[in-house]
Amino acid sequence: MLTKTYSSAVFGIGARTITVEANITTGTHYYIVGLPDIAVRESLLRIESAILSIGFHMPRRKILINLAPADIRKEGSSYDLSIAIGILAASEQIPTDKLATHMILGELALDGKILPIKGVLPIVLQAKKDGFQGIILPKQNAEEAAIVDGIAVYPVEDLSDTCSFLLGIREVSPMRIDVQEIFNQQVNGYEMDFSDVKGQENIKRALEIAAAGGHNVILIGPPGSGKTMLAKRIPSILPPLSMEESLETTKIHSVSGQLAATESLLTIRPFRSPHHTISDVALVGGGANPQPGEISLAHNGVLFLDELPEFKRSVLEVMRQPLESRSITISRAKITVDYPASFMLIAAMNPCPCGFYNHPSRNCTCGYINVQKYLSRISGPLLDRIDIHIEVTPVEFNELTTVRATEKSGSIRERVILARRIQEQRFKDLEHIHSNAQMRVRNIREYCLIDEIGKGLLKKAMDKLNLSARAYDRILKVARTIADLDNSVAIKIEHLAEAIQYRSLDRENWTN
Template identity: 50%
Template sequence: MMTRLYSSTVLGVDGVEVEVEVDFRPMAEKRTFIVGLPDTAVKESGQRVDTAIQNSGLPFQQGVFVVNLAPADLRKQGPGFDLPIALGMVAGASETDIDASSWCIVGELALDGAVRPVQGLLPQIMEARRMGRKRIMLPSANAHEGAPVQDVEIYPVSSLREAWKLLTSTTLPPPFTGSGKEEQKPGEKEASVDFDEIKGQSYARRAMEIAAAGGHNILLSGSPGSGKSMLAQRLPTILPPLSREESLETSKIHSVCGLLKRGSGLVTRRPFRAPHHTISDAGLMGGGTNIIPGEVSLAHNGVLFLDELPEFRRAALETLRQPLESGQAVISRASGTMTFPCRFMLVAAMNPCPCGYLGDRRRACTCSPAQIARYRRKISGPLLDRFDLLMEVPAVDPSLLTSAPSGECSASIRERVMAARRLQRNRYAGTSFANNAALSGKALQKYCRLQPESRAILLSAVEELALSARAYDRILKVARTIADLEGSPEIQDSHLYEAVQYRAFEHSLRQ
């Protein structure tokens, strides 16, 4: 007797439907064959499933089980096929004819028959909906992960016996109705940090506002304790909220990596990722034996913060150049090629020299010119070109340390940022551009037009600072954002002068 069920697996950050065929032939000995390019975890499911069925008290008899996972040319990974395989084996052993065409079934089994949670369920549920499966059977611990997907019915199960009863029932219970959103406790602040906690640093705060308004990459340089990390950590608090589409995109990636919070099916706040400088290339970009997303993808629609930028391995930093331009991380291995989305804002921080006190008014720098040059050369010119703003962050005046913070709060800054983003959204409606930072080619010339006098100012600055053609474009984008913050339809000379100032620091870094 043959039983057909439907499950799914993850390929990159997308779900792929898998057809689970279970054929049973009664014989004197018990044997199980699993075919269809399974990995080790799937091959081992035979032993887990046999024991789980018997410990659950479900029908079981000796014979040969042949399990085929189709399509046969797609490698099957992970223990999520345990539950559909077990249900197919029970159906065959009990000679029960079941119709599972409307179900997508995913779950790992414990030896006692308990259903354990699995990673990557959100993209699998979205694929199941696309393939016309209206009902999703999944582990109870993953119930909220399926709630955000509309037009499907979620049925959480906690045991194999419960799953069998559900699959063979003529009357289904009500589906799961949780929101899938992380609920905010009464009185809880939206974020644990705020821009009003930063003392002084008015110029740096202005630069962060411009970066947020246009989606620009920014490099902060300053002595230890000047507030670079504080500024970076508070950047997400002034960014616009995630749209539903952005939330689903981000949640898919976090689901695949098993990072969704228990009881929450959606990432509702923009990610902030801050990997340590010892991170490997695969950890930063993605990879591994079973290719998974890296930090650049986990920061998708959010912020990637690289503190102590020159301490990162140069090879790892150079891998950032392609995703910063394309918004995609392409990972090629012998097993195949995966493409992960990674549209993020890059915020980096560095000291001006190895000891950190070059230019500090209170402490003397102990580095030689050769040490300073060697330290700064760790950041290549092409990588520097991919920052839109380069900002020196001076040490905080000691007199400000005992005073109450007097700066604007994040909510106030965010209002201006959102107003600028609305201008950009309306301006680029019908195009592939989401913000000023994404402009390129002819679109840059179309939306960032300059008067002849302004063009002469910019060309003079580029020549004096020995900037590249890419830096020229970056200045134009930043000037466009400054104009948007002021609600100006045209780029004025004042906007251009300010944008150039955020590039002047590059000259000293290249020396």
């Protein structure tokens, strides 16, 4: 007898429905076709053990399993439950009336227990789009799946529960959650706050500007000056995730298996901080079975690269294209996947190998040549994509011991949100541009107009400070954001003056 069940395969952050055809005929042996990988081929051994453990019998005839479409490689263990149900239905041990309208997913243990799988959210979204009425999946994945309205989610613990549900012996209640309530409760759930940081008011101001315009930032300063502490608190001043952004971010973490068992929806912006020994593939994504990298896991959040010059040159260079396009395309011989990568880059570095170049009280032992060599590890094209350069100086003792209250992240975030609203209105008719940092040259010429006094100041600054030509557009972008924070339509001379000071590494004499 031939039966069909339905499963799903994840590609990128999307999914595609897979038809699992089970046919039992005269003969012996098990066959599974349709480009299965080793994990899928081994599933028949797990399935046989699981079926026998719950009191059903495994047909001792020829069993042919086809995974269609047959030209797509099937990977992972999520097909186990669907294949097992197909075999039981084809051998007439369970009815087939619900199989055409329900998708079935899950990995089987030898005792029939159903184990969780990766990529559930994109699978459920695709199942809804394809018109399925319900989806049967592991209990551990049920909350994540229940985020999607319009499709019934049936959580099951083992193969016995699944068969009882299909036989009508046992009723399984669909999982329901209040997505909006979860979103509202957790959207401001940040443990770190800018009020924890003593002093560094000028750095906090620069990071507020960066958050308001979505600008990339590099922090340069000696060890212990607070670079990492400040960077970790940036997500707390970024605008809250919208529901659309939250779903997209959750999909990426679900596909990569990074979604915690207790989480059904990511409601706070991600903060990713990979170690400097990371490989190219781990950063941008890839592998034989392409998976999202750190830049995609940081989508809609912050990617923090501490000790930037210590990263391999090749690792840093592969970020150049994603920083511009805000997505990454991974191509292999038989598959091409696209992952979003719209993140805010925060980099931190010492000014020299010993860390004390330009320190107010300690002497640098590196020498000019070593300082230059250290800084040259960061290429010009990468530096060109970082709008704000900030020199971080050590905090004075008096600042560390002060009991004066400092501004909380919530207050800073309110100003950032207002500035972002101005930008949303400004770019409402432009595709793929949502913040000042994303402006192209023609947008800068349209929205970053300055008067003659401003032009004179900018020319004088570029001449006197030996600013490089690439600094020009970056200064105008940052000045536009400062004006937005000031709720000013025009870019005033004070906005330009403040923006100019955020281009430290563009000064040709910075190391002199």
